Amino acid sequence: MKKLRFLTKxxxxxxxxxxIIMIGLYTYAYFSPKLELTNIGQMYIYDKDExxxxxxxxxxxxxxxxxxxxxLKDAVISxxxxxxxxxxxxxxxRIAKAxxxxxxxxxxVQGASTISQQYIKNxxxxxxxxxxxxxxxxxxxLELEVHYSKDxxxxxxxxxxxxxxxxxxxxxxxxxxxxxNASDLTLEEALMLAGIPKNPSNYNPIKNYDKxxxxxxxxxxxxxxxxxxxxxVYDNLFINPVPIYGKRETNNLQMLMYYQDAVLKELETxxxxxTSLLDSGSLKIYTTLDINAQTKLEHxxxxxxxxxxxxxxxxxxDPDTGAVRALTGGMDYTSSQFNRALSAKRxxxxxxxxxxxxxxxxxxxxSSSTFVSEPTSFVFSNNKVYKPSNYNDIYANKxxxxxxxxxxxxxxxxxxxxxxxxxxxxVKTAExxxxxxxxxxxxxxxxxxxxxxxxxxxxxxTTMANxxxxxxxxxxxxxxxxxxxVLYEHNNKKKMVLNSNYVYILNEMLTNxxxxxxxxxxxxxxxxxxxxxxxxxALKTGTTKTDYWTVGYNNDALLMVWLGYDDASEISNEASxxxxxxxxxxIEDYLKDKEDNWYETPSNILGILQDPVTGNPVTNGxxxxxxxxxxxxxxxxxxDVNNME
Numbered sequence: 072m073k074k075l076r077f078l079t080k081x082x083x084x085x086x087x088x089x090x091i092i093m094i095g096l097y098t099y100a101y102f103s104p105k106l107e108l109t110n111i112g113q114m115y116i117y118d119k120d121e122x123x124x125x126x127x128x129x130x131x132x133x134x135x136x137x138x139x140x141x142x143l144k145d146a147v148i149s150x151x152x153x154x155x156x157x158x159x160x161x162x163x164x165r166i167a168k169a170x171x172x173x174x175x176x177x178x179x180v181q182g183a184s185t186i187s188q189q190y191i192k193n194x195x196x197x198x199x200x201x202x203x204x205x206x207x208x209x210x211x212x213l214e215l216e217v218h219y220s221k222d223x224x225x226x227x228x229x230x231x232x233x234x235x236x237x238x239x240x241x242x243x244x245x246x247x248x249x250x251x252n253a254s255d256l257t258l259e260e261a262l263m264l265a266g267i268p269k270n271p272s273n274y275n276p277i278k279n280y281d282k283x284x285x286x287x288x289x290x291x292x293x294x295x296x297x298x299x300x301x302x303x304v305y306d307n308l309f310i311n312p313v314p315i316y317g318k319r320e321t322n323n324l325q326m327l328m329y330y331q332d333a334v335l336k337e338l339e340t341x342x343x344x345x346t347s348l349l350d351s352g353s354l355k356i357y358t359t360l361d362i363n364a365q366t367k368l369e370h371x372x373x374x375x376x377x378x379x380x381x382x383x384x385x386x387x388x389d390p391d392t393g394a395v396r397a398l399t400g401g402m403d404y405t406s407s408q409f410n411r412a413l414s415a416k417r418x419x420x421x422x423x424x425x426x427x428x429x430x431x432x433x434x435x436x437x438s439s440s441t442f443v444s445e446p447t448s449f450v451f452s453n454n455k456v457y458k459p460s461n462y463n464d465i466y467a468n469k470x471x472x473x474x475x476x477x478x479x480x481x482x483x484x485x486x487x488x489x490x491x492x493x494x495x496x497x498v499k500t501a502e503x504x505x506x507x508x509x510x511x512x513x514x515x516x517x518x519x520x521x522x523x524x525x526x527x528x529x530x531x532x533t534t535m536a537n538x539x540x541x542x543x544x545x546x547x548x549x550x551x552x553x554x555x556x557v558l559y560e561h562n563n564k565k566k567m568v569l570n571s572n573y574v575y576i577l578n579e580m581l582t583n584x585x586x587x588x589x590x591x592x593x594x595x596x597x598x599x600x601x602x603x604x605x606x607x608x609a610l611k612t613g614t615t616k617t618d619y620w621t622v623g624y625n626n627d628a629l630l631m632v633w634l635g636y637d638d639a640s641e642i643s644n645e646a647s648x649x650x651x652x653x654x655x656x657x658i659e660d661y662l663k664d665k666e667d668n669w670y671e672t673p674s675n676i677l678g679i680l681q682d683p684v685t686g687n688p689v690t691n692g693x694x695x696x697x698x699x700x701x702x703x704x705x706x707x708x709x710x711d712v713n714n715m716e
Contacts, residue, residue: 384525
């Protein structure tokens with residue numbers, strides 16, 4: 072009896088102690104400053120000129136609770152916090168049940184956060200599991216509950232939670248996914264939206280429609296169990312596919328979201344900004360985006376590519392800084408969110424050759440070094456035979472220069488150079504220029520048979536385009552919180568990794584792909600677009616059975632364009648024309664207000680007039696300027712390259 076009386080007294084003491092503590096906490100919360108609701112949970116993304124291109128949430132997009140579909144309100148309450156209108160911020164019975172279940176399973180299998188707690192976490196806190204964060208959450212939840220009505224809390228919650236694909240708030244999500252106001256959602260649409268916040272990336276209906284529907288059915292089951300829908304209604308849900316809209320009212324470029332995804336991906340890697348902040352927003356992100364360049368690039372892709380199954384990836388970079396000005400990762404983000412500029416690994420074809428010829432120059436060869444271009448079988452010590460061929464089986468059947476081989480994209484010359492230098496040389500050169508892919512040192516590497524991502528490949532080309540400096544290609548200039556406190560600012564880092572003399576010679580050789588003086592037994596690979604060029608460019612095309620590349624640059628811009636099929640089907644020749652047109656029309660528009668800004672000739676570089684194909688001194692016919700480091704030129708006529716047109 073004594074033990075029973077002691078236990079009873081202890082329970083009564085604990086109950087009243089808990090009651091006094093809670094009264095004290097609620098009193099403290101009541102006299103605390105009122106929390107601001109309508110300006111929290113926003114994400115702003117700006118272009119390079121600090122023009123707002125995306126607003127994740129905010130007062131202009133705030134929708135009153137009475138203007139939100141009753142289906143959505145019921146669905147969210149049912150799946151997230153069925154006792155929301157009954158408790159005072161904490162569902163103690165639910166907490167007790169969750170604790171018992173977690174203890175039983177010896178792991179966290181169920182949470183007990185209320186809508187009020189979730190709202191506070193989304194607005195003010197990161198998603199750490201530390202006790203200090205839990206205690207802070209509890210105090211802020213109390214403050215929220217004593218200062219605002221349940222309807223005000225629920226309204227704020229629905230206007231700020233993450234609905235995936237960069238949509239914060241129910242109005243943004245309703246318009247983006249279904250092209251509707253929040254008041255007009257059907258039951259099925261409401262169920263889909265209500266399911267997304269549990270895992271915004273995984274349950275995004277554009278990215279993972281089937282998973283979204285699976286989650287929506289879980290939400291529907293909670294509504295059935297809470298008597299909010301009937302069994303008949305439940306049984307007839309999602310019999311037919313729900314149409315998805317997937318567009319924005321402003322800056323409605325169908326490829327812009329690929330750029331935004333790249334921004335958010337980079338944001339996750341920045342130290343000092345927790346990844347969890349992406350779920351709550353409350354950030355201002357200043358990017359490197361040139362919205363005019365992005366618009367033009369998308370326009371040219373849609374204007375030129377007539378095959379709806381073909382995919383296009385492209386990237387425009389400021390070579391001096393590595394700032395990415397525009398990017399596309401596919402033809403239509405609403406149809407496929409796979410970002411081919413960041414994630415697809417493809418063969419790069421002959422666009423690999425500039426890396427090879429830089430290595431050749433560095434190893435003592437010159438732009439007039441010759442090999443015979445003819446059908447060749449390469450036999451190795453293990454009796455394996457490698458027999459590459461030129462495009463359309465066109466050969467000079469005589470010695471040709473490196474400059475000619477690059478202009479014509481001669482495969483035989485490239486493989487001979489590659490084997491002459493040693494297969495490891497090209498691997499090491501590409502790595503030195505910033506390419507991170509694991510390249511295989513084999514005879515075909517010179518022809519671009521190794522696969523890599525465009526963003527990785529761009530690292531190497533940026534190094535050539537800025538004169539030999541290794542730099543980081545990047546999307547984010549600065550990140551601030553909503554009060555203007557700078558959380559991160561990009562710091563440009565450049566390191567000289569190449570010999571500027573050889574980079575200059577290589578860049579000059581790359582201009583010959585559009586040089587009419589090189590018309591001979593065959594045609595330079597980019598001559599077809601030469602008439603569209605008002606400026607001087609280093610340019611290289613690349614072709615495989617499944618891929619077409621056009622990559623070109625000068626001091627002010629580097630643009631890469633790739634076309635291909637996701638399933639690596641063979642690609643038709645017309646895609647080569649499309650890639651070149653996209654490239655030249657976009658870069659010419661981007662640089663239309665700038666003077667021709669070619670590279671300054673180093674003081675120890677001289678130019679020699681020579682025959683384009685053989686490299687012999689010119690006696691008659693066409694001539695082209697070959698560039699040399701002084702002392703390596705041999706016998707030829709010296710040309711004042713600084714006074715040439």
